[in-house]
Amino acid sequence: MFVLGIDTATLVCSVAVASEDKTVAEYTLQVKKTHSQRLLPLIAALLADAGLTPAGLDGIAVAAGPGSFTGVRIGIVTAKALGQALTIPLCGISTLEALAAQHPWFDGLICPVLDARRRQVYTALFRGGGGSLQRLAEDKAAALPAVLEEVEAYGEKVLFVGDAVPVHQDFIRGELGVKACFMPPESAICRAATVARLGLEQLARGQAASWRELAPRYLRQSEAEVKYRAAHGGGGQCL
Amino acid sequence: MKEALILGIETSCDETAAAVVAGGRQVKSNIIASQVDIHRKFGGVVPEIASRKHLELINLVVEEALQAAGCTLADLACLAVTQGPGLVGALLVGVNTAKTLAYATGKPLVAVNHVLAHVAANYLVHDVEFPAVCLVVSGGHTSLLYLAARGEAELLASTRDDAAGEAFDKIARVLGLGYPGGPAIELAAREGDAHAFAFPKAFSGQDDVLAFSFSGLKSAVINTVHNIIQKGQKLPVADVAASFQQAVVDILVEKTCLAARSKGTKTVLLAGGVAANLLLRERLAAALAAEGRSLLFPPLSLCTDNAAMVAAAGWDNYRRGQFAGLDLNADPALDMMRH
Ligand SMILES: [Zn+2]
Numbered sequence: 001m002f003v004l005g006i007d008t009a010t011l012v013c014s015v016a017v018a019s020e021d022k023t024v025a026e027y028t029l030q031v032k033k034t035h036s037q038r039l040l041p042l043i044a045a046l047l048a049d050a051g052l053t054p055a056g057l058d059g060i061a062v063a064a065g066p067g068s069f070t071g072v073r074i075g076i077v078t079a080k081a082l083g084q085a086l087t088i089p090l091c092g093i094s095t096l097e098a099l100a101a102q103h104p105w106f107d108g109l110i111c112p113v114l115d116a117r118r119r120q121v122y123t124a125l126f127r128g129g130g131g132s133l134q135r136l137a138e139d140k141a142a143a144l145p146a147v148l149e150e151v152e153a154y155g156e157k158v159l160f161v162g163d164a165v166p167v168h169q170d171f172i173r174g175e176l177g178v179k180a181c182f183m184p185p186e187s188a189i190c191r192a193a194t195v196a197r198l199g200l201e202q203l204a205r206g207q208a209a210s211w212r213e214l215a216p217r218y219l220r221q222s223e224a225e226v227k228y229r230a231a232h233g234g235g236g237q238c239l
Numbered sequence: 240m241k242e243a244l245i246l247g248i249e250t251s252c253d254e255t256a257a258a259v260v261a262g263g264r265q266v267k268s269n270i271i272a273s274q275v276d277i278h279r280k281f282g283g284v285v286p287e288i289a290s291r292k293h294l295e296l297i298n299l300v301v302e303e304a305l306q307a308a309g310c311t312l313a314d315l316a317c318l319a320v321t322q323g324p325g326l327v328g329a330l331l332v333g334v335n336t337a338k339t340l341a342y343a344t345g346k347p348l349v350a351v352n353h354v355l356a357h358v359a360a361n362y363l364v365h366d367v368e369f370p371a372v373c374l375v376v377s378g379g380h381t382s383l384l385y386l387a388a389r390g391e392a393e394l395l396a397s398t399r400d401d402a403a404g405e406a407f408d409k410i411a412r413v414l415g416l417g418y419p420g421g422p423a424i425e426l427a428a429r430e431g432d433a434h435a436f437a438f439p440k441a442f443s444g445q446d447d448v449l450a451f452s453f454s455g456l457k458s459a460v461i462n463t464v465h466n467i468i469q470k471g472q473k474l475p476v477a478d479v480a481a482s483f484q485q486a487v488v489d490i491l492v493e494k495t496c497l498a499a500r501s502k503g504t505k506t507v508l509l510a511g512g513v514a515a516n517l518l519l520r521e522r523l524a525a526a527l528a529a530e531g532r533s534l535l536f537p538p539l540s541l542c543t544d545n546a547a548m549v550a551a552a553g554w555d556n557y558r559r560g561q562f563a564g565l566d567l568n569a570d571p572a573l574d575m576m577r578h
Contacts, residue, residue: 036331040338040565054343069287070328073294077335084298085312085343211298222287228280 001058002050003203004043004082005196008035008075009067009095010114010163012189015042017050017057018196025050026193035074043078054086059208061199063190064092065217066122066139067114072216080211089208091199094217096124096139098195099161102187104131108157113164116141121164122219123147128159141219144168148175157181161188243316245557246304246340247550248297250333251325251353252379253277253284255296258546259308259315263554266363268307269540269547272296279418283408290328297336304546312344319553322350322563323573324379330569338567349556350563351549352573354380355392357510359552360537360545362389365508367535372504374495376519377511378404378419381451381491383498386508390555395498396449403487404513406453410483413464414476424480425516431477433485436463440486440493449494449501456486488519492526499532509536512543 002024005016013035016026027042047054062079065072076092083090099112106128114122121144125137137150144164151158152175159181160172165188172180182188202208242262249256253274259267274292278284305311320337323330334350341348357375361367372395373384381398401409404421411420416427438459460483467474499507507527513519514536524534541548556562 034568036335037566037568040335040342044342044565069290070331073290073328074331074335077294077297077332078339080294080298081336081339082343084301085340216291216294218291222285222291224281224285224288 001200001203002052002056003059003061003196003199004057005061005192005194005199006039006043006075006079007063007095007098007190007192007195008039008071009063009065010071010190013038013042014190014192015039015046016192016196017046017052018193018200020200023193023196026191028191030189035071039074039078054082057086057088059089059091059199059203061091061093061195061202063095063098063195064214065095066116066141066219067095069218072218076214076216080214083211083214089203090211090214091202091208092214092217093195093198094124094139095190096122097126097133097135098190098198100124100126100128101133101194101198102191103128103159103161103183104133105129106159108159108181109136109151109154110159110161111147111151113144113147113160113162113168115164115167119143121147125151139217139219144171145175148172152176159183163189243554243557244308244310244314245550245553246301246315246318247546247548247553248301248318248320248333248337249356249544249546249549250293250297250329251321251323252329252544253289254544255293255300256544256546257301257304258550259304259310260363260547260550260554263551264363266547267310268304269545270300270304270307271545272300275419282412282418284326286326286328289326290332293329293332297332301336301340312340312346315344315346317347317349317553317557319349319351319550319556321353321356321549322567323353323570325353325571327569327571330571334567334569338563338565342565347557347562348567349553349561350567351552351556354382356548356552358384358386358392358508359555360510360541360548361508361535362551363541363547364537365535367508368506370502370504371506371508372495372499372502373508373510374491375511376403376491376513378402378408380511383449383494385502390559396447396451396494398451398453400452400454401457403451403453403491406457406487407513409457410460413461414474414480416476416480421513421516424484425518427477428481428484431475431479431481433481435475435478436482438482438486440490449498451490451494453487456483484518488516488522491519492523495523496526496530499527500530505532507532507534509534510542514542515539
C-alpha cells in the first residue's frame with residue numbers, strides 16, 4: 001500500500017511516499033518560493049523517482065492545519081483534487097500531531113508550536129516515551145506565555161518543536177530553564193514522511209475521509225469575520 | 240479536435256464555477272456556485288472568506304459540471320483555468336485544483352486570462368466577424384481590446400483608476416443601495432431623472448484618448464451627496480443613481496465608438512458583468528448603429544463570471560498548443576498581453 005504524504009502548512013514544502021514498512025521517497029524544501037509553484041512538480045518528481053504513477057497510490061495524507069491559511073489550502077486543494085481524480089481515500093493530519101509524532105521515544109511532554117501571528121502560537125500537547133504518542137491537549141491558538149505556564153504545571157521535561165521555536169527559544173529557556181528541550185533543525189520541522197505514516201495508520205483504522213469530507217483546520221476565523229462579529233455580536237461560528 | 244471537450248474552472252472572485260464546453264463553442268454544462276450572499280453583509284468580497292468558500296465548493300462544482308455534461312475526466316481533451324487577474328487566494332484554489340486534476344489524469348492544461356475569457360463568452364453564442372473591438376467592463380476591469388481574429392487580442396486601453404463596476408459598488412454604498420452595486424444602481428435609476436445632476440465625464444488622457452478614468456466622476460458624486468446631506472436636505476437617491484449611471488454609460492459609449500472608428504471595425508463586442516446593464520446595451524447599440532456598426536453581447540448568464548467562458552478561451556490556447564506546466568501559479572495582476 002502506497003500513501004502520498006503532503007505538508008505545505010508552514011514555510012516547509014514536504015512530500016513523501018510511504019508504504020507500511022518504509023519511507024520510499026521524501027523531498028523537503030524550506031525555501032522562499034510559493035507552495036503553489038513547488039508542490040505539484042515535487043509530487044511529480046517524487047512519484048517518478050519512486051517508480052510510481054498517480055494511479056498507483058492507495059491514499060493521500062495531508063497536513064490539514066493549523067498553519068498558514070494559504071499554505072494549508074494549497075495542500076488540501078491538491079489532496080482533494082488527487083482524491084477526486086483517482087477516487088482514493090484522504091487523511092487529514094493535524095500539523096501539530098505530525099510535528100510531535102517524529103519523537104515517540106522522547107520521555108516527557110512534547111509541545112509543538114507554530115507561528116500563528118497576532119502574538120500567538122498554534123499549539124497542542126502530547127506525552128512521548130515508549131514509542132507512541134499520547135495526546136494531552138487539543139490543537140488551539142494561544143499566547144506563548146500562557147502555553148508555557150500550562151506545560152510548566154506538569155513539572156516534566158518538555159520538548160519544543162515547530163517554526164516558532166527558533167524565534168522564541170531564548171524566551172522558552174528563560175521560563176522553563178533546563179526542563180526545556182530542543183531538537184536540531186531537521187527534526188523540528190514537519191516532514192511529509194511522518195504525515196504519510198500517520199495516514200497509513202488512519203487508513204489501517206478505517207478512519208480515512210473522501211474528497212467530499214476532507215476539510216482544513218484553520219482554528220481561526222478570518223479577520224473580517226472577527227471584526228464583523230465584534231461589531232455585530234455574532235455567534236462565532238465559521239461561515 | 241472540433242468537438243474536443245474542455246473543462247473550464249473559474250475562481251477569480253466570488254463565484255466558484257466549472258463548465259464543459261465542446262469545440263470551444265457548445266456549452267455542455269455551466270455550473271456556478273455564487274458566494275454573493277455571504278459577502279453582502281461585509282459590503283464587498285472578503286478575500287479570505289472567498290478563498291475558504293472556493294475550497295469547500297470547487298470539487299463539488301467540478302463533479303456537477305462533469306455529470307451535467309454527461310462525461311468524466313477521462314473524456315476531456317484538456318483542462319482550462321483562470322490564472323488571473325483576480326484575488327490571489329481565490330485564484331490559487333482554481334489553479335491548484337485544475338493542475339492537479341490535469342496531472343492525475345494525464346490531460347493537458349491551459350492557463351486563461353480572465354479578461355479574455357469574458358471576451359470569449361461572445362464566441363459561445365455568436366459567429367463573430369473579425370476584426371472587432373471589444374469593451375470588457377466589470378467589477379474588476381474596464382478595457383478596450385482590438386481582436387484581429389478569435390484568440391488574438393490587443394489591448395487598446397484600460398482604466399487609469401477604478402473599474403466601472405468598482406465605481407458602481409462605491410456609489411451604491413454611498414447611496415445606501417447595498418451590494419453588488421451594478422444591479423442596485425440600475426434598479427434605483429429607473430425611478431430617477433438622469434439629467435438631475437450634471438456629473439463630469441470628460442476625461443481624455445493627453446497621450447491616450449481611449450483611456451478610462453472614473454475617479455473624478457466618483458468624487459463628484461460623493462461630494463454632491465455629502466453637500467446634500469450637510470444641508471439637511473433629503474437625498475434624491477434615484478436621481479443621483481440615474482445621473483451617475485448616465486455619466487458612466489456616456490463615457491463607455493464615447494470611448495468604445497472612438498475605438499471602433501479608429502480601428503475601422505464593423506463589429507463591436509460587449510463583455511463582463513456590467514454588460515448586463517440595460518442602459519449601456521441600448522445606448523451603445525444605438526450609437527454604433529448610427530455609424531453602421533453592430534453590437535454583440537452574451538446573454539446575462541454568460542456576462543457575469545462563469546467557467547464556460549474560461550473553457551471557450553482555453554480552446555484558443557489548446558488548438559495552438561499553448562499548454563501550461565505543473566508549476567503554473569496564480570497571477571493576481573496578470574497582464575493581458577502575455578497571452
Ligand atoms: Zn470577471
